Amino acid sequence: MGDRDQYKNRVELLQGTLDMLILQTLQWGPQHGYGIVQALRLQSGDMLQVETGSLYPALHRLERQGWVQSDWKQSESKQRARYYRITAKGKKQLASDLGRWERIVEAIGSVMYVEPKESES
Amino acid sequence: MKWFSDFGSQRRERELQEEINAHLQMAIVDRVERGETAESARQAAEREFGNIPLVQDVTREMWGRGWLEQPGRDIRYALRQLRKSPGFTITATAMLTVAICANSTVFSWIDGTMLRPIPGARDTGSLVSLQRGERSFSPTPPFSYLDYRDLREQNHTFAGMLAYKSNWITVTGGAQSERIYVGNVSANFFNVLGVKPLLGRFFLPEEETRPDAVPYVVLGYSLWKTRYAGDPEIVGKAIEIARHPVTVIGVAPEGFTGAAPGLRDDAWLTLNPLGTNEYRLTHRSGGAVWLIVLGSLRPGVSRDQAAQDVDTQMHHIVAAYPDDHLGDNRITLDPMWRSPFGANGYMAATLPVLLDFAAVVLLLTCANVATLTLVRFVSRRRELAIRQSLGANRMQLVRQMVLEGVVLSIVAGAVALVLTSWTSKTFAWFFPANSIPLILNGSMDVKVVIGIAVFSLLAGLLCGAVPAWRSSHAPAIEVLKAESASVSGGTHNRKLLSGLVVAQIALSLPLLLCSGLFLQTLRNLAHANPGFEQNHILTATVGLNIAGYSDDEQRVIRHKILDRVSALPGVKVASLTDWIPMTLSHKGEDAYPDGYVPHPHESLQVYHAEVGPRYFESLHIPILEGREFTPDDDEKAPRVLIVDQTAARRYWPGQDPMGKKLRVWGIPFTVVGVAKNSTHMFMNESPVPMVYMSFFQLGDETTVQVKTEGNPANLAPAVEDAIHEIDTQLPVFDVRPMRESTQMASIFAVMQSALAGMFACIGLVLAITGIYGVVAYRTHMRAQEIGIRMALGASRRDVFRLVLLQGSWLTGIGLALGLAFALGLTRFIARMLFGIGANDPVTVASVVILLGGMSLIACYFPARRAMQRNPVTAIREL
Secondary structure: OHHHHHHHHHHHHHHHHHHHHHHHHHOOOOEEHHHHHHHHHHHOOOOOOOOHHHHHHHHHHHHHHOOEEEEEEEOOOOOEEEEEEEOHHHHHHHHHHHHHHHHHHHHHHHHHOOOOOOOOO | OHHHHHHHHHHHHHHHHHHHHHHHHHHHHHHHHOOOOHHHHHHHHHHHHOOHHHHHHHHHHHHOOHHHHHHHHHHHHHHHHHHHOHHHHHHHHHHHHHHHHHHHHHHHHHHHHOOOOOOOOOOHHHEEEEEEOOOOOOOOOOEEHHHHHHHHHHOOOEEEEEEEEEEEEEEEOOOOOEEEEEEEEOOOHHHHHOOOOOEEOOOOHHHOOOOOOOOEEEEOHHHHHHHOOOOOOOOOOEEEEOOEEEEEEEEOOOOOOOOOOOEOOOEEEOOOOOOOOHHHHHOOOOOOEEEEEEEEEOOOOOHHHHHHHHHHHHHHHHHHOHHHOOOOOOEEEEEHHHOOOOOHHHHHHHHHHHHHHHHHHHHHHHHHHHHHHHHHHHHOHHHHHHHHHOOOOHHHHHHHHHHHHHHHHHHHHHHHHHHHHHHHHHHHHHOOOOOOOEOOOOOOOHHHHHHHHHHHHHHHHHHHHHHHHHHHHOOHHHHHOOHHHHOOOHHHHHHHHHHHHHHHHHHHHHHHHHHHHHHHHHHHHHHOOOOOOOOOEEEEEEOOOOOOOOHHHHHHHHHHHHHHHHHOOOEEEEEEEOOOOOOOOOOEEEEEEOOOOOOOOOOOEEEEEEEOOOHHHHHOOOEEEEOOOOOOOOOOOOOEEEEEHHHHHHHOOOOOOOOOEEEEOOEEEEEEEEEOOOOOOOOOOOOOOEEEEEHHHHOOOEEEEEEEOOOHHHHHHHHHHHHHHHOOOOOEEEEEEHHHHHHHHHHHHHHHHHHHHHHHHHHHHHHHHHHHHHHHHHHHHOHHHHHHHHHOOOOHHHHHHHHHHHHHHHHHHHHHHHHHHHHHHHHHOHHHOOOOOOOOHHHHHHHHHHHHHHHHHHHHHHHHHHHHOOHHHHHHHO
8 A cells, every 4th residue: 555655646746747748748749658758768868767657647637638639559560559649728738837837947946046135125 | 327337447447458568568679679588678667667556556546437426526525525614514504494495485385376376277377367447456256147258259369268256155965064165157167277077077068057957066076075975976966055956967176176266166056057147147237247257368379469359359348238338348367376366366466575585585695605605715715725726727616616505505405395395384374264265375396396496506506606706716826825915815805705794784674674664564454443343243154045045034034143142141232244344355346326427447346245233333333424224224125325435425526425326236226324434355455435235135145243242252152052043054154253354354464574574584683693704704814913903002992993893884885785775675565564654764764773783783792802802812823
């Protein structure tokens, strides 16, 4: 049970960000779960290793929310796989996620790099 | 259902397995390409993937249970939230239950009376009742048989037109004679109403006016069940009505009680069963106007078209027989829910107003519950903000909060449903013992259940949606920031809260004002002088007519009754009459005063009653001129008349009415006296000319009227015994004090003031608790600010004034709005008031002072609490 809670917590902690990352990845074209993991790892220079325990719940949830759709297709290596594709709704969500993300980065940035003021007035 | 979801989840389960397999397969292929051995690649891929069953498990949780899952979760969440604050939940549910029950109860009464005017009829929506002449609240039957027949045959807009007239009669020929209400009906009566016989048949066209040696009768279901034990072989058997043999030809189905809304017919005869109605069937005036007519509109015909049509036909009839149709002959049509024949005329004038009151109570309750909900949401705003920042969109939040309101109101609706099944039957309580075959009561059918559902849903939406939308509007970031910025839940919420309190005060003021006016009306009615003595009078009806005694027998028996009852100890005066005032009944007839030229369309109808010698003396009605009737005013003497002041002034203005002649039923009467005006139907009636005729000349049914020395009720057994000493078979009914009979005239005032009073009490409590709650809450929220003010030197009195002022402002605005609202509304009830103006300044002032005073008291407690608080703790607490 301990393991399970650990996974669940991670899903929730990463939820907003992971969604954004997945949607961003799918912007370049339909992709299967394994492909998304690889893409994220490559893009982030091996910094982001997405747990499958977070990825698959996230994908299934995104599908239910209507932000992605899935189809079964053959991969280049003749492997039958489930391909996820971003929807118009998903694209809108991505834009708003991105906007929020930028504001948070900016806000955190202004906190972290604040320059001491000259006077107290 | 189960099967489907299993099927779906099996497929998804398989796909998930396949998806994971594909993932692993691709990872292995990649590793093998990079030069690993197949075996180590598989192990590495599996290690990298992690715990497969666990991944499946958490993924599966995302599927949910399809369409059922989301609302299910919302409802569970709502229930959990409501459980967390039982005080709120119980209070809100109780208030909503009372409000919904008030509405559904009044609605069940409307449903049982106005909306089901003729139980058992096929389509009461297409039925209309015809009124001739001046529109009246309680008209007398308006048509003669010949006029009715002409209209029936010549109209182009009715699928059918029936006529009836109901009267008491006695079923004899058993151990016990029994009084029943029997309708004389046209042959098409059942056909037009769409009623099919349970047994046997109904009347044939040729039987409509034909007298029969052994007349035919159709029994009502309950008479058949009770008196004849539901005998399945009853058709064709002979029974006895008014000591005449009649043959049963059919039994009406269960529930059908005739065509007069609210009144119960027990059996039906044709129009001339014994041949005694010959005159009434061959004349158009002079006592031949006796039928109530209902019509069933043809499909696609509007009421207006039909009214125009019959009005035109009536014009032709009037043109052909002008002498029989003096006065006003315009025809108006009423749908059955407000038909003036039967009880619905009265119901339509009373019940909708009560439903309006109940609706105001519901609105008021919603405002109150919304206040509570809003306060709760404001204190939950952090939770809501967190959920919003976790990705819940506003619509979801609103939905969830509305759901809480809906859950509350559904529970309240369910409780109200149970309560209403009982309260709907309380309608009959309003009617005192009387001589009318009333079958009025509320009903609890599917319409009421739908009504309750609508009321609850409305309440739920009003209670939940407004505060929910408001609360969810607050930007999440703002709320999550330091508490202090939004201590009182933001300006928007504060405004909404104030608005709700103002609304509650504004809504309760009209309720209080109306109930104040109704209560005073009731008091005025109780103390009003109807113009006759009713305290020491006992009346008893002896059904000589309806039991079939001949005229000669009746004459003898009446004199015997007078002699015996007069001789009883405790009896001051005994007299005879065939009418008791203020019992919702009257007899009307067209009268033609000699030498009087009516205005065009002037109604010539007068009320009449046949009264015996010493009638006026025993009722203390002064004879202003001339004399009372004497025993000599009998059949052999010339017909005489006593008129009241209204009749005298109307027909002979500025002249002496004594000796003047008046023609009724074509018979000339001579005026021998003028009586002072007294009340006929209601205290607030507009006076109709009244003529009294001599009982010994034209008396109809015999009612003994006794003036007693002590309590009239004590004399009832003695009077009844004295009558039975003459003949044990004499049917004696309705033996009761006059005071009790005349209560019928104020039942509607009682109904109105009882309900309005109840509603006003609820309104007052709601408004007071509402303003108390909001002021207390806001004071609580401002505790820190108040603490700072006090720390900075504000005195306790300043704080007290601050809080009180805030409450007074709200009260003041509420009172001002409520007053405007109330004064606009009271003119709608002006017609129902008696002895008091619709905007009576004293009542208005008292109500405003009461509501204002109670509100200030409600504000006083939070103000005192704020004043007594220690400023240091107040500051520290937050």
